[in-house]
Amino acid sequence: MTEPLIQTRHLCRYFEQSSDITVKAVDDVSVDIEAGEFTAIIGPSGSGKTTLLHLIGGLDNPTAGDVLLNGQNIAKFSAGELSRFRRDHTGFVFQSYNLIPVLSAEENVEYVMLLQGLDAAKRKQRVAETLAQVGLSEYGSRRPNKLSGGQQQRVAVARAMASHPDIILADEPTANLDSKTGIALLDVMKELNETLGMTFVFSTHDEKIMKRASRLIHMVDGKIERDERKTP
Amino acid sequence: MLLLRLAIRNLTRNTRRTVLTIMLISFSLTSLIFAEALTLGMLDILVNSVTKNLVGEAQVHKPGYRENLDVDLYLNETDQIVDQLTSDPAVQSVSERVIAGGMLASSYNVATGLMYGIDPAAEAKVTQLKEALITGDFLSGKTGEILLGDELADLLEVELGDRVVMTLSEANSGELAQALFRVSGIFHFGISAVDEGVVFTNISQARQVLTLTSQQSHEIAIRFHDADVAKSKQAAIFAQLNNDETETLSWLELNKSIASIIEISGLSSWIVGSILFVLAGLGVINSMFMSIYERIYEFGVAKAIGTTPARIAGLIFTEAFLIAVFSCIVGAALGYLLGSYAEVHGVPMGEFEVSGIAIDNRIRLRLELYQFIQYPIYVICLTLAAAIYPARFAAKIIPTEALQRSL
Numbered sequence: 001m002t003e004p005l006i007q008t009r010h011l012c013r014y015f016e017q018s019s020d021i022t023v024k025a026v027d028d029v030s031v032d033i034e035a036g037e038f039t040a041i042i043g044p045s046g047s048g049k050t051t052l053l054h055l056i057g058g059l060d061n062p063t064a065g066d067v068l069l070n071g072q073n074i075a076k077f078s079a080g081e082l083s084r085f086r087r088d089h090t091g092f093v094f095q096s097y098n099l100i101p102v103l104s105a106e107e108n109v110e111y112v113m114l115l116q117g118l119d120a121a122k123r124k125q126r127v128a129e130t131l132a133q134v135g136l137s138e139y140g141s142r143r144p145n146k147l148s149g150g151q152q153q154r155v156a157v158a159r160a161m162a163s164h165p166d167i168i169l170a171d172e173p174t175a176n177l178d179s180k181t182g183i184a185l186l187d188v189m190k191e192l193n194e195t196l197g198m199t200f201v202f203s204t205h206d207e208k209i210m211k212r213a214s215r216l217i218h219m220v221d222g223k224i225e226r227d228e229r230k231t232p
Numbered sequence: 233m234l235l236l237r238l239a240i241r242n243l244t245r246n247t248r249r250t251v252l253t254i255m256l257i258s259f260s261l262t263s264l265i266f267a268e269a270l271t272l273g274m275l276d277i278l279v280n281s282v283t284k285n286l287v288g289e290a291q292v293h294k295p296g297y298r299e300n301l302d303v304d305l306y307l308n309e310t311d312q313i314v315d316q317l318t319s320d321p322a323v324q325s326v327s328e329r330v331i332a333g334g335m336l337a338s339s340y341n342v343a344t345g346l347m348y349g350i351d352p353a354a355e356a357k358v359t360q361l362k363e364a365l366i367t368g369d370f371l372s373g374k375t376g377e378i379l380l381g382d383e384l385a386d387l388l389e390v391e392l393g394d395r396v397v398m399t400l401s402e403a404n405s406g407e408l409a410q411a412l413f414r415v416s417g418i419f420h421f422g423i424s425a426v427d428e429g430v431v432f433t434n435i436s437q438a439r440q441v442l443t444l445t446s447q448q449s450h451e452i453a454i455r456f457h458d459a460d461v462a463k464s465k466q467a468a469i470f471a472q473l474n475n476d477e478t479e480t481l482s483w484l485e486l487n488k489s490i491a492s493i494i495e496i497s498g499l500s501s502w503i504v505g506s507i508l509f510v511l512a513g514l515g516v517i518n519s520m521f522m523s524i525y526e527r528i529y530e531f532g533v534a535k536a537i538g539t540t541p542a543r544i545a546g547l548i549f550t551e552a553f554l555i556a557v558f559s560c561i562v563g564a565a566l567g568y569l570l571g572s573y574a575e576v577h578g579v580p581m582g583e584f585e586v587s588g589i590a591i592d593n594r595i596r597l598r599l600e601l602y603q604f605i606q607y608p609i610y611v612i613c614l615t616l617a618a619a620i621y622p623a624r625f626a627a628k629i630i631p632t633e634a635l636q637r638s639l
Contacts, residue, residue, distance in 0.1 A: 086537065092533075102245060114234045
């Protein structure tokens with residue numbers, strides 16, 4: 001049996017709001033995510049789904065517990081180590097304003113590969129490939145302000161996958177999109193999941209994502225209330 | 233390349249702010265270059281007033297003579313000293329002087345003053361006495377010629393051709409001696425002490441009155457090929473002619489007040505420069521912070537996708553460096569244009585006196601190459617130093633906190 005792609009062990013993230021009030025955003029969460037899953041972390045606002053996503057992606061350090069990605073415990077990484085970890089192993093798609101506004105769509109996609117130190121020819125090839133995969137080959141030279149919200153999110157997906165990460169983490173990626181654009185974006189991601197086997201983890205309220213997800217992790221008050229796997 | 237491309241585009245995002253920041257820094261640089269060149273121009277006037285008018289660039293005396301200008305403390309065998317001086321390759325020319333204090337009387341008034349007995353030809357090569365004449369003729373070597381300052385001539389109420397009598401003490405004996413002169417010329421140096429208290433006669437007559445031989449003088453004024461030799465005392469004569477019999481001093485040592493002014497002016501340039509640079513530095517910090525605060529979410533995203541803190545700091549430093557370079561180009565160009573104009577036409581400052589020296593109402597600036605190399609380097613270093621705090625702040629942005637910021 002292969003090791004899960006992501007494992008969290010008794011993961012906790014507490015925020016001290018004042019000397020006597022501590023918010024337990026994530027409280028003793030242990031969960032495994034396999035490679036190739038299309039997982040949605042769902043729950044009401046304040047349930048800790050975004051915090052859990054950030055912990056999994058190395059954007060935040062846990063108060064206690066471990067996060068293992070491919071067996072590597074990232075919970076104790078320094079800021080610099082986490083930056084390099086995110087660059088090489090994770091891709092992020094946020095709600096909105098994902099892109100660097102002064103760079104064109106192509107340059108935004110190329111950005112992480114530049115950080116990785118890939119050579120120009122390889123970068124160019126991957127930029128063309130990934131923009132084609134999200135259906136934006138014609139829009140490469142446009143800056144974000146010349147793209148629609150849906151197009152910007154697709155560029156963000158292209159950027160997330162261009163560095164060939166182990167996992168793509170998406171925090172409410174459809175929240176600022178209209179229904180039609182949101183469905184189109186999800187279809188792109190689902191197709192990438194099915195054809196390339198890319199692992200996606202979402203934090204979301206969106207019914208459309210829940211419908212497409214192969215697994216739903218329900219969170220309430222920082223804890224996993226229910227872990228539901230759909231049968232294909 | 234990525235950093236450079238990003239930095240250039242970030243700077244052009246808010247063109248107005250970038251231009252204002254560049255203007256702030258470049259005007260500071262221009263002001264510094266201008267102020268420094270103006271100071272140098274004023275110092276040139278001061279130094280020339282001292283070295284070209286009377287003092288020369290260095291002087292040889294008998295040790296102790298300068299304390300009270302004792303007429304008995306004269307140099308002996310001056311022909312040997314003059315030979316030694318003129319054989320020094322650094323020395324351009326020398327002028328022997330016989331000096332004595334006395335009383336000068338005209339038909340209308342009486343005044344005290346210093347009589348300088350000079351060799352007209354030699355003196356003309358060391359000082360600008362000849363050029364300072366405003367009326368009459370320069371000394372020709374004839375007995376009875378005397379040159380008076382315009383203020384002294386006014387005091388004595390004399391004009392060209394009028395008679396004046398100088399009463400002074402002979403050297404060695406201390407006996408009173410008198411000599412009759414006719415005013416042959418009136419000069420104006422713009423130095424009150426000289427214009428109202430010094431007269432020039434021929435050295436042969438002065439020696440005769442003071443009973444000195446042709447090998448005896450009180451002072452030998454020196455001019456060098458390169459004026460800086462005096463400042464650094466590089467010439468061999470400073471070592472050779474400082475002994476029990478002779479004391480050789482540069483004009484800086486002979487004019488302590490001017491030397492102090494030069495020293496203070498250097499310090500004041502530093503103070504002015506520091507104030508300008510601190511203000512410009514605060515402007516840079518403010519501008520960089522505004523720019524960072526506007527982009528906090530963006531930095532959050534950049535860090536989330538793997539940009540290291542060092543790279544974020546590098547971006548801020550690159551932006552600061554570009555601002556500094558543009559500012560230096562603009563500031564130096566503006567400084568050169570304004571400075572060049574004022575170098576030719578002068579800056580009207582009104583008439584004023586510094587240490588008894590009347591400053592012309594226009595000061596011509598002196599631009600130097602170092603002002604366009606050294607100061608821009610300071611500007612770049614300062615701008616980068618000012619960017620340390622914003623860069624550190626940006627590098628420490630926590631992605632999760634930045635991403636929670638509403639836009």
